[in-house]
Amino acid sequence: MSNSEDPRKRWRLRTRQVRGGLARTGMHETSEALFLTSGFVYGSPLEAEQSFDGTLNRMVYSRFSNPTVAMFEERLAAIEGAEACRATASGMAAVHAALMCQVNAGDRVVASRALFGSCQWILAELMPRFGIATEFVDGKDLAAWEAALSRPAKAVFVETPANPTLELIDLAAVADLAHRAGASLVVDNVFATPVFQSPLALGADVVVYSATKHIDGQGRCLGGAVLGSHAFCSDVLGPYLRNTGPVLSPFNAWVLLKGLETLDLRVERAAATAERIAGFLEGRPEVRRVLYPGLASHPQHDLARRQMRGYGTVMAFELEGGKKAAYDLLGGLATIDISNNLGDSKSLICHPWTTTHQRIPPAEKIAMGIGEGMLRLSVGLEDVDDLIEDLASAFGR
Numbered sequence: 001m002s003n004s005e006d007p008r009k010r011w012r013l014r015t016r017q018v019r020g021g022l023a024r025t026g027m028h029e030t031s032e033a034l035f036l037t038s039g040f041v042y043g044s045p046l047e048a049e050q051s052f053d054g055t056l057n058r059m060v061y062s063r064f065s066n067p068t069v070a071m072f073e074e075r076l077a078a079i080e081g082a083e084a085c086r087a088t089a090s091g092m093a094a095v096h097a098a099l100m101c102q103v104n105a106g107d108r109v110v111a112s113r114a115l116f117g118s119c120q121w122i123l124a125e126l127m128p129r130f131g132i133a134t135e136f137v138d139g140k141d142l143a144a145w146e147a148a149l150s151r152p153a154k155a156v157f158v159e160t161p162a163n164p165t166l167e168l169i170d171l172a173a174v175a176d177l178a179h180r181a182g183a184s185l186v187v188d189n190v191f192a193t194p195v196f197q198s199p200l201a202l203g204a205d206v207v208v209y210s211a212t213k214h215i216d217g218q219g220r221c222l223g224g225a226v227l228g229s230h231a232f233c234s235d236v237l238g239p240y241l242r243n244t245g246p247v248l249s250p251f252n253a254w255v256l257l258k259g260l261e262t263l264d265l266r267v268e269r270a271a272a273t274a275e276r277i278a279g280f281l282e283g284r285p286e287v288r289r290v291l292y293p294g295l296a297s298h299p300q301h302d303l304a305r306r307q308m309r310g311y312g313t314v315m316a317f318e319l320e321g322g323k324k325a326a327y328d329l330l331g332g333l334a335t336i337d338i339s340n341n342l343g344d345s346k347s348l349i350c351h352p353w354t355t356t357h358q359r360i361p362p363a364e365k366i367a368m369g370i371g372e373g374m375l376r377l378s379v380g381l382e383d384v385d386d387l388i389e390d391l392a393s394a395f396g397r
C-alpha cells in the first residue's frame with residue numbers, strides 16, 4: 001500500500017464511526033459543526049447561476065443539501081459500506097421515499113407480511129391507491145417467495161428481524177429471487193442495525209433506517225436514512241426527496257452524527273444484556289415462548305447465525321395468561337418503562353396488540369404471529385441485573 005493513498009479508504013468500522021464524513025470548517029473545530037441554516041448566499045449573480053447549473057459544486061438550499069446533514073450521510077454510508085446515503089426526517093419518510101421513488105402505476109411490489117405498522121400501511125393502503133399492486137408473503141417461507149417472484153415485480157420490501165415477531169428473512173435467497181423477477185430489494189435494517197447485519201453485502205439494493213432508534217439511541221430525535229448505489233441515490237431517490245421535501249433537520253443530523261460515534265459500543269452492550277434477559281425469560285414458567293434470534297430455540301437461529309454478526313437488542317415474548325398477564329406484568333415493572341419506542345438507552349416495553357399494531361385487524365395480527373399475550377422488550381444500557389430483578393419482581397407480583 002502506498003503512503004499517498006487516502007487513509008480514509010482503509011479505516012476500520014470504529015474509526016469510520018467517529019471520523020467518517022468529518023468536514024472541518026476554517027475554524028478548525030474538533031467536533032462536527034452544526035450548520036443551522038436554511039439557505040446559502042452568493043457573491044454575485046453569476047455565482048448563483050453557476051451554483052444552480054452545476055458548474056460550481058456548492059450548496060444552495062437545505063431542502064437539497066446541508067453541510068451537517070451531508071456529514072451524517074457520509075458517515076452512515078461509510079459505516080454501512082454503501083456508495084451513497086440520503087437522510088430523511090424520520091424512518092417512515094425513508095421507507096416511503098425508498099419505495100415510492102421507484103414505482104409507477106401498474107407496477108407490482110412484493111413484501112413480507114410481518115412488518116412495522118406504518119410500513120404495512122404504505123404497502124397495503126397507500127400504494128394500491130396509485131395503481132401499484134402489492135402482495136404479501138410469509139417471509140419465512142422461501143417457496144412463498146419463489147411463487148410470488150415467479151412473475152415480474154418492481155420492488156421487494158422486507159424487514160429482518162421483523163417488528164415485533166423477530167422473524168427473519170433469508171436475504172441472500174430473497175435478493176436472488178427478487179433480481180430474477182426484475183425487482184430491487186429494499187431492506188428495513190432497523191432491528192439488526194449496521195453493527196449486526198449488512199444487507200447490501202448479502203445482495204440487497206437499498207437499505208433503510210429509522211435513525212430514531214439505535215442511531216440516535218438516546219431517545220432524543222427522529223430521523224431516517226436510505227442507502228444504496230450512487231445511481232439510485234442521485235437519479236431515482238434524489239429528485240424525489242428534493243422535490244417532496246422530507247429532509248432531516250441539520251440539528252437532528254448533528255445529534256445523529258454524535259450518536260453514530262458510539263453506535264457499536266451501545267448496540268453491542270445492549271445485545272449482550274438482551275441475550276441474558278432472553279435466557280432468563282425462557283426459564284420462567286409464566287412465559288410460553290421467547291422470540292430472540294440469539295436463542296437456540298428461535299426457529300430460524302441457524303439463519304441468524306449465517307447472516308447476522310449479533311442478534312440485536314429487541315425481543316418479544318408471549319405470556320401464558322394472554323392480555324391480562326401482559327398488562328399485569330407491565331403494571332408491575334418499576335425500572336423498565338412502558339413505551340412503544342425502541343433502540344433507546346432506556347429499556348422499553350410495549351404490548352404490540354394494543355399499541356404499535358392496534359389498527360391491524362385481529363385475524364391479520366394472528367397471521368403475522370402477534371398474540372394478545374405478547375410483549376416486545378427493547379433492551380437498553382442499564383445494568384443487566386437491575387433489569388432481571390425488575391422483571392422477576394413484576395412476575396412475582
Ligand SMILES: *Cc1c(COP(=O)(O)O)cnc(C)c1O
Nearest residue numbers: 090091092116163190210212223
Ligand atoms: C420505528 C421503525 C420505523 C419507523 O421509523 P420512525 O423514525 O418512527 O418514522 C420503521 N421500521 C421499523 C422496523 C421501525 O422500528
